[in-house]
Amino acid sequence: MxxxxxxDKLPGLNTATILLVGTEDALLQQLADSMLKEDCASELKVHxxxxxxxxxxxxxxxxxxxxxxxxxxxxxxxxNTEESLRHVDASFFLGKVCFLATGAGRESHCSIHRHTVxxxxxxxxxxxxxxxLEAGLQWCNHGSLQTRAPGLK
Amino acid sequence: xDETVAEFIKRTILKIPMNELTTILKAWDFLSENxxxxxxxxxxxxxxxxxxxxxxxxxxxxxxxxxxxxxxxxQFHQHQKVWDVFQMNKGPGEDVDLFDMKQFKNSFKKILxxxxxxxxxxxxxxxxxxxxxxIAWGTQYTKPNQYKPxxxxxxxxxxxxxxxxxxxxxxxxxxxxxxxxxxxxxQIVKMDLRSRYLDSLKAIVFKQYNQTFETHNSTTPLQERSxxxxxxxxxxxxxxxxxxxxxxxxxxxxxxxxxxxxxxEFAQYKLETKFKSGLNGSILAEREEPLRCLIKFxxxxxxxxxxxxxxxxxxxxxxxPLLTCxxxxxxxxxxxxxx
Numbered sequence: 001m002x003x004x005x006x007x008d009k010l011p012g013l014n015t016a017t018i019l020l021v022g023t024e025d026a027l028l029q030q031l032a033d034s035m036l037k038e039d040c041a042s043e044l045k046v047h048x049x050x051x052x053x054x055x056x057x058x059x060x061x062x063x064x065x066x067x068x069x070x071x072x073x074x075x076x077x078x079x080n081t082e083e084s085l086r087h088v089d090a091s092f093f094l095g096k097v098c099f100l101a102t103g104a105g106r107e108s109h110c111s112i113h114r115h116t117v118x119x120x121x122x123x124x125x126x127x128x129x130x131x132x133l134e135a136g137l138q139w140c141n142h143g144s145l146q147t148r149a150p151g152l153k
Numbered sequence: 154x155d156e157t158v159a160e161f162i163k164r165t166i167l168k169i170p171m172n173e174l175t176t177i178l179k180a181w182d183f184l185s186e187n188x189x190x191x192x193x194x195x196x197x198x199x200x201x202x203x204x205x206x207x208x209x210x211x212x213x214x215x216x217x218x219x220x221x222x223x224x225x226x227x228q229f230h231q232h233q234k235v236w237d238v239f240q241m242n243k244g245p246g247e248d249v250d251l252f253d254m255k256q257f258k259n260s261f262k263k264i265l266x267x268x269x270x271x272x273x274x275x276x277x278x279x280x281x282x283x284x285x286x287x288i289a290w291g292t293q294y295t296k297p298n299q300y301k302p303x304x305x306x307x308x309x310x311x312x313x314x315x316x317x318x319x320x321x322x323x324x325x326x327x328x329x330x331x332x333x334x335x336x337x338x339x340q341i342v343k344m345d346l347r348s349r350y351l352d353s354l355k356a357i358v359f360k361q362y363n364q365t366f367e368t369h370n371s372t373t374p375l376q377e378r379s380x381x382x383x384x385x386x387x388x389x390x391x392x393x394x395x396x397x398x399x400x401x402x403x404x405x406x407x408x409x410x411x412x413x414x415x416x417x418e419f420a421q422y423k424l425e426t427k428f429k430s431g432l433n434g435s436i437l438a439e440r441e442e443p444l445r446c447l448i449k450f451x452x453x454x455x456x457x458x459x460x461x462x463x464x465x466x467x468x469x470x471x472x473x474p475l476l477t478c479x480x481x482x483x484x485x486x487x488x489x490x491x492x
Binding site: 019022023024025026027029032033036043044045046047048049050051054055058060074076 | 387389390391392393394396397398464465466467468469
């Protein structure tokens, strides 16, 4: 089983690669589009994946940050995230992983309690951000995202 | 013209939206072209209705004329009723007779009139050998209630009839019997299929929904179209799971096809099964009686919603066959029991 390791490749010159992992492709696409619109000192590349492990046949750059996108409206989304986490090497969790929970605003549609993702993020010692993609992108803790991803200014 | 008939016509016309009024009146074909030209349709609705009633009085509209107008209104507003589907079959060894519309209508009317003295039966034939039947129910002692009729759409070249769900359920067996005998069938059975959209029910029952038409989108390359990708995709975004996405698209297409799905509003599953659990000694697993539970899926367009579940990433492909079999099995009401 292939496991993602943070330092198994050399970093690209002045480039940063973010991997978004989540079940809903449209959500990931929207997120990626918004991220690329922001000004970034380095060249930013965004990879979208439904789940881990990634297909091994592809030659890809070193991944600097993994964002697990969990839709609080979908138990399937949480289950997918939990299974994907098994394919990430422990050293990734030293500041290169982030959890993004969407849909917290519509309480009545949530089938996953917020506490569940809080506990998940706590277990993996990684930050948890909340985001509501339906109302347009709103970032919380935008600052912390930048400082925790080396390679990005 | 009878007071009740006038009131009935008035109420029917009041229901018709102004922009459909001339179309429906023309389809009714009761008031002449000359008469209709004397009406100023740009007035307030109440004035238009008054004028039309006056014209109907001049022409001495009868109850059957009024009933015909009601049928036409319903044909334009089919979705206001929920339609059930019935299937008839011939007895063993019975020959397939040539269908005689006149004989069918006479026989149908006679059967109902013999059983209930007071009943209004009206017919309107449409294309595809279909006949719309309107029945207003009374009893031995009361006149028919014109405001709670039942409508039946019978396709004479097929064993299928569509019936509007009505509150007066006690008349359904009689209606079924009349239909069966008049159409020279042996037995009638209610199918587990129900919807507001008569056209979709027709498409499902007659298996007409799976026709693919060439659309203008067929000029774009197949792969891009099937992946739903934007042609102006940013090259800085890389999709890792293209293979998986293609698999999901392929399975979705195999299950649902390229054609638009017939429109249904819900699917209902009645479960009566024993509790199954991997854990031993669970209280629920020891229960002798089966658990009863009802699951209902609702949507403005259920089948299209199911079709988009896997591509949207909300569910895994392939979907449960209990969901995908709906148009094929011609059912949206299921009873699931332990075998």
